Amino acid sequence: MSIINEREERLDPAAPAIELRGISKAFGPVQANSDISMKVQRGTIHGIIGENGAGKSTLMSILYGFYKADKGEILVGGSKTEIPDSQAAIRAGIGMVFQHFKLVENFTVLENVVLGAEEGAMLRPSLAKARKLLTDLAKEYELNVDPEELIENLSVGHQQRVEILKALYRQADILILDEPTGVLTPAEADHLFRILRNLREEGKTIVLITHKLGEIMDVTDTVSVMHHGKMTATVKTKDTSPEELAELMVGRKVLLRVEKGPAKPGKVVLSVKNLHLTDSQGVQRLKGVDLEVRAGEILGIAGVAGNGQSALLEVLGGISEAQGEVSLHGKPLPLSGKGADGLSRREAGIGHVPEDRHRLGLILDFKAWENIGFGYQERSEYNRGPLMDNDALRKDAEGKIERFDVRPPNPELEAKNFSGGNQQKLVLAREMERLPDLLLVGQPTRGVDIGAIEFIHQRIVELRDAGKAILLVSVELDEIMSLSDRIAVMFDGQVMGERLPSETNETELGMLMAGMDGRAA
Numbered sequence: 001m002s003i004i005n006e007r008e009e010r011l012d013p014a015a016p017a018i019e020l021r022g023i024s025k026a027f028g029p030v031q032a033n034s035d036i037s038m039k040v041q042r043g044t045i046h047g048i049i050g051e052n053g054a055g056k057s058t059l060m061s062i063l064y065g066f067y068k069a070d071k072g073e074i075l076v077g078g079s080k081t082e083i084p085d086s087q088a089a090i091r092a093g094i095g096m097v098f099q100h101f102k103l104v105e106n107f108t109v110l111e112n113v114v115l116g117a118e119e120g121a122m123l124r125p126s127l128a129k130a131r132k133l134l135t136d137l138a139k140e141y142e143l144n145v146d147p148e149e150l151i152e153n154l155s156v157g158h159q160q161r162v163e164i165l166k167a168l169y170r171q172a173d174i175l176i177l178d179e180p181t182g183v184l185t186p187a188e189a190d191h192l193f194r195i196l197r198n199l200r201e202e203g204k205t206i207v208l209i210t211h212k213l214g215e216i217m218d219v220t221d222t223v224s225v226m227h228h229g230k231m232t233a234t235v236k237t238k239d240t241s242p243e244e245l246a247e248l249m250v251g252r253k254v255l256l257r258v259e260k261g262p263a264k265p266g267k268v269v270l271s272v273k274n275l276h277l278t279d280s281q282g283v284q285r286l287k288g289v290d291l292e293v294r295a296g297e298i299l300g301i302a303g304v305a306g307n308g309q310s311a312l313l314e315v316l317g318g319i320s321e322a323q324g325e326v327s328l329h330g331k332p333l334p335l336s337g338k339g340a341d342g343l344s345r346r347e348a349g350i351g352h353v354p355e356d357r358h359r360l361g362l363i364l365d366f367k368a369w370e371n372i373g374f375g376y377q378e379r380s381e382y383n384r385g386p387l388m389d390n391d392a393l394r395k396d397a398e399g400k401i402e403r404f405d406v407r408p409p410n411p412e413l414e415a416k417n418f419s420g421g422n423q424q425k426l427v428l429a430r431e432m433e434r435l436p437d438l439l440l441v442g443q444p445t446r447g448v449d450i451g452a453i454e455f456i457h458q459r460i461v462e463l464r465d466a467g468k469a470i471l472l473v474s475v476e477l478d479e480i481m482s483l484s485d486r487i488a489v490m491f492d493g494q495v496m497g498e499r500l501p502s503e504t505n506e507t508e509l510g511m512l513m514a515g516m517d518g519r520a521a
């Protein structure tokens with residue numbers, strides 16, 4: 001008998017797809033999940049929301065066999081199921097798409113899909129058969145990708161499709177997605193939701209972890225709220241509102257809009273002229289960018305990811321070399337060789353919150369206080385002779401952790417053990433509290449919960465009101481529209497146009513982002 005038939009015999013069709021009973025899990029002193037019970041009904045899309053660190057990823061990792069619960073039971077299709085590892089999860093029909101994909105970059109799509117599936121339901125099909133199965137699945141669910149393409153050549157959106165195909169190929173009935181739209185463009189996110197609705201039509205069950213309440217309202221049937229490791233509410237989506245969900249999540253009313261007065265722009269702080277960058281593969285990432293940011297203003301850069309915004313931040317932050325003219329307070333900044341590195345930029349008065357906090361913002365194996373202390377080496381108050389004064393750095397980090405509400409407020413915890421949003425707060429605390437003349441911020445609220453978004457937006461506005469210049473890059477149009485004093489749209493390595501938020505709308509910006517002049521259209 002095949003595994004699938006075996007599975008179906010055990011399933012009670014009337015039972016929930018998943019039922020958790022009294023799940024608890026602690027990491028040392030941190031109670032990540034505490035006595036959690038929930039039911040996910042078959043054939044529904046079930047959202048899970050909660051602040052950063054509420055315990056969502058831990059709970060799903062237990063369900064997928066990555067962690068073992070200290071207590072509690074898991075029922076799949078009505079029958080009690082032990083899930084000691086991910087193979088067991090797959091046998092139980094559970095698939096998971098992680099925030100950080102688990103694909104082998106230099107393997108093809110087909111190889112990635114087949115890899116590890118041999119002992120599962122498919123029992124070593126020939127590669128030709130596997131290709132056919134994959135192509136059929138891709139067609140059925142609008143997940144088009146070329147089976148022979150290497151993963152490293154695919155966009156993030158397409159890599160995610162491969163992850164979904166991998167789960168479907170292993171015959172998953174239940175698909176868990178952990179913040180799947182964090183790295184997607186708006187069009188890719190729309191496509192993903194279409195796929196999720198199709199999967200639901202086919203009777204599959206989807207569990208969706210997200211911070212975006214718009215997505216919850218748009219695509220889910222039911223939503224469960226986690227708070228401090230507990231499951232505090234489960235409601236039908238049609239009976240609730242974003243405001244109510246925000247309050248349930250955070251435990252207080254949350255401003256879903258940015259409150260800010262008009263900007264009082266001063267002198268030009270940053271001037272960029274004719275900036276060009278060709279990367280090591282010969283791709284022209286910047287093709288003559290011109291822009292200015294003044295003291296006391298936020299210039300928002302809108303654009304579909306991959307149109308040069310990241311390259312711009314990297315050049316200004318001293319990570320990539322380029323050609324052109326850049327000056328800070330009228331003083332030229334070197335764009336290559338000596339003085340074009342991150343430390344020199346920092347000394348010149350530039351703070352940088354990079355888009356990729358894992359790769360560029362933090363050293364994950366280092367403690368919170370060490371990460372907060374990076375870049376302060378030049379400051380005399382932290383020096384003790386030739387050495388760093390670690391006690392002073394630790395103490396300083398404690399203050400920043402408290403002011404930025406980093407949870408848990410433990411400076412000794414390694415950066416990798418903080419949830420995504422709290423890692424972001426560590427980077428922001430380090431970069432913002434030194435009051436840089438120019439702050440470069442890339443995707444400041446990616447993966448961050450709404451309480452923290454409110455907090456981060458308020459801090460950015462405060463920095464502006466203190467007369468600092470801010471260059472904000474975000475793929476979230478909402479964020480660009482509500483936070484920026486001026487908006488520049490980038491397309492294909494160039495600035496397509498500049499607009500005032502009061503004189504534009506998402507449609508016009510969307511056209512500029514696609515390389516068309518919205519006004520002319």
Ligand SMILES: Nc1ncnc2c1ncn2[C@@H]1O[C@H](COP(=O)(O)OP(=O)(O)OP(=O)(O)O)[C@@H](O)[C@H]1O
Pocket residue numbers: 027030031032050051052053054055056057058059407408417418419420421422447449
């Ligand atoms: N391996 C680990 N070791 C120590 N602590 C951990 C570990 N994994 C998670 N934690 C802690 O458990 C708590 C719950 O974390 P979890 O990642 O489940 O939260 P989350 O709700 O998914 O957050 P986010 O929305 O930021 O992704 C946090 O306080 C986190 O710091």
